[in-house]
Amino acid sequence: MWLKDSSIGRKFIMSISGLALVLFLLFHGCMNLVLVFSEEWYDFICGALGANWYALIGTLGLAFLVLVHFCYAIYLTIQNRAARGNDRYAVSGKKEGVEWESENMLVLGITVIGFLLLHLYNFWFKMQLAEITHGATAPVELATKGAQYVIALFTTPVSGQIYCALYLIWLCALWLHLNHGVWSALHTLGWNNLVWMKRIKVIGTIVATLVVLPFMVVVCYYLGVGIGMIC
Amino acid sequence: MDQYIDIKVRVWRQAGPKAQGHFETYELKHVFQGASFLEMIDILNEQLVAEHKDPVTYDHDCREGICGMCSMYVNGHPHGPDSAITTCQLHMRKFHDGETITVEPWRSRAFPVIKDLMVDRGAYDKIMQAGGFVSVNTGGVPDANAIPIPKPVADEAMDAASCIGCGACAAACKNGSAMLFVAAKVSQLALLPQGKIEAAARAKAMVAKMDELGFGNCTNTGACAAECPKSVSLANIARLNREFLCAKFKD
Numbered sequence: 001m002w003l004k005d006s007s008i009g010r011k012f013i014m015s016i017s018g019l020a021l022v023l024f025l026l027f028h029g030c031m032n033l034v035l036v037f038s039e040e041w042y043d044f045i046c047g048a049l050g051a052n053w054y055a056l057i058g059t060l061g062l063a064f065l066v067l068v069h070f071c072y073a074i075y076l077t078i079q080n081r082a083a084r085g086n087d088r089y090a091v092s093g094k095k096e097g098v099e100w101e102s103e104n105m106l107v108l109g110i111t112v113i114g115f116l117l118l119h120l121y122n123f124w125f126k127m128q129l130a131e132i133t134h135g136a137t138a139p140v141e142l143a144t145k146g147a148q149y150v151i152a153l154f155t156t157p158v159s160g161q162i163y164c165a166l167y168l169i170w171l172c173a174l175w176l177h178l179n180h181g182v183w184s185a186l187h188t189l190g191w192n193n194l195v196w197m198k199r200i201k202v203i204g205t206i207v208a209t210l211v212v213l214p215f216m217v218v219v220c221y222y223l224g225v226g227i228g229m230i231c
Numbered sequence: 232m233d234q235y236i237d238i239k240v241r242v243w244r245q246a247g248p249k250a251q252g253h254f255e256t257y258e259l260k261h262v263f264q265g266a267s268f269l270e271m272i273d274i275l276n277e278q279l280v281a282e283h284k285d286p287v288t289y290d291h292d293c294r295e296g297i298c299g300m301c302s303m304y305v306n307g308h309p310h311g312p313d314s315a316i317t318t319c320q321l322h323m324r325k326f327h328d329g330e331t332i333t334v335e336p337w338r339s340r341a342f343p344v345i346k347d348l349m350v351d352r353g354a355y356d357k358i359m360q361a362g363g364f365v366s367v368n369t370g371g372v373p374d375a376n377a378i379p380i381p382k383p384v385a386d387e388a389m390d391a392a393s394c395i396g397c398g399a400c401a402a403a404c405k406n407g408s409a410m411l412f413v414a415a416k417v418s419q420l421a422l423l424p425q426g427k428i429e430a431a432a433r434a435k436a437m438v439a440k441m442d443e444l445g446f447g448n449c450t451n452t453g454a455c456a457a458e459c460p461k462s463v464s465l466a467n468i469a470r471l472n473r474e475f476l477c478a479k480f481k482d
Contacts, residue, residue: 002479005442006438006439006442006475006479007408007410007438007441007442007446007447007448007449008438008471008472008475008476009479010448011448011449011450011472012476076448076450079447079448080405080406080407080408080447080448080450082340082445082447083339083340083341083406083407083408083445083446083447083448084338084339084340084405084406084407084447085338085339085340085407087252087338088338089304089307089335089338090241090254090333090335091304091306091307091333091335092307093306093307093308093312094307095308095403095452095453095454095457095458096314096457097453097456097457098452098453098454098457099452099453102450102451102452102453103405103452105450180451183451184450184451187451187465187468187469187472188449188451188472189472189473189476190469190470190472190473190474190476190477191469191473192466192469193466193469193470194387194464194466197464197465197466
């Protein structure tokens with residue numbers, strides 16, 4: 001199967017799964033942003049996305065995408081390290097125009113996954129899973145009255161601010177990952193040429209910023225609320 | 232103004248493909264900055280021969296930046312700390328008095344060291360043999376202007392064709408990927424009408440051979456294009472991806 005056996009096939013899988021996750025994050029970020037404007041609307045979204053069949057299928061699809069993206073990343077890295085050979089260069093100079101993030105995609109990806117586990121515990125475990133298991137993991141009300149829960153989590157003195165700080169670090173890692181990932185995915189799909197090279201990198205940075213910004217706004221807003229700067 | 236400088240050269244010495252390699256540091260006095268880097272290695276070798284020591288083995292041929300033989304990793308860069316040149320075009324004026332210059336061979340699983348700084352780049356030849364050509368019937372030579380080709384296309388094909396197959400791309404890549412080389416060789420033919428006929432088969436065959444020989448997966452870091460002595464563009468890699476994916480989806 002060429003999607004597994006050829007290097008471009010493997011990169012194709014990385015690109016497609018990565019771009020699909022970017023689309024999900026855009027959707028997720030927009031939903032989050034609603035919380036800043038209206039708690040009622042946010043609760044409506046929480047209710048609509050709870051344990052409904054389409055939300056469950058979506059969740060399974062996402063889990064599959066993350067798993068594929070992660071497994072292929074590990075597979076590619078093992079192959080790439082082997083291709084480098086046993087002897088490393090004694091001196092390795094800075095290469096002109098090579099982005100730091102492009103050389104550290106695995107580290108950034110693992111950072112994102114690490115925080116993702118915390119995020120799943122905070123939200124998925126206590127909201128969707130609670131609803132699926134009828135309250136076995138957390139009270140079912142959290143799922144339908146998400147706004148109060150989220151606000152409490154991010155504004156409770158000290159622990160709320162620690163959470164905000166952790167989320168900001170996470171979002172920075174995500175931005176760096178996407179700043180290379182988005183244009184690289186398009187390039188791997190063959191959507192690039194001499195004229196579009198610079199444009200596509202700018203598009204990548206814009207998409208990365210658009211994805212991360214809504215999340216940032218929500219975290220910063222509740223950080224402000226938590227420390228009393230925003231009423 | 233070029234001056235005479237005293238330098239130390241830290242060279243990778245390896246007796247054979249299976250032998251354990253190590254660095255040796257040699258002192259060179261009174262080296263003229265107008266000398267080329269390879270002339271400096273020649274001076275070092277004369278000194279070593281005079282001392283009844285084994286001279287440093289290294290690849291070189293044309294010494295004018297065309298053959299791509301002089302594969303050396305100098306101070307952390309393939310072809311040394313200058314842009315768009317081969318090692319033979321590097322001059323000692325890029326180094327200063329008292330400097331220690333580290334010289335290593337290409338380090339990539341697909342380019343095993345033969346001796347000292349000389350590596351076996353036969354892997355690139357095998358990729359070329361897999362499909363880097365146009366099949367033609369021998370016979371009368373057609374007129375050069377019989378097939379019109381737009382100037383921008385011809386230029387891009389010519390730029391891709393400037394690849395000399397030196398291996399700097401795979402040597403510079405943190406993934407040991409040969410994608411820039413294969414992309415240049417696929418592009419130079421895929422862009423032209425004569426090469427388009429076999430474009431799909433060529434892309435598939437060359438990529439399959441590249442993977443088989445143990446080169447890594449491209450992650451678009453761009454180190455290859457940054458270090459390429461002929462400034463072959465990263466855009467060629469997008470074209471190779473396009474050619475390969477289209478060919479596979481058509482199957």
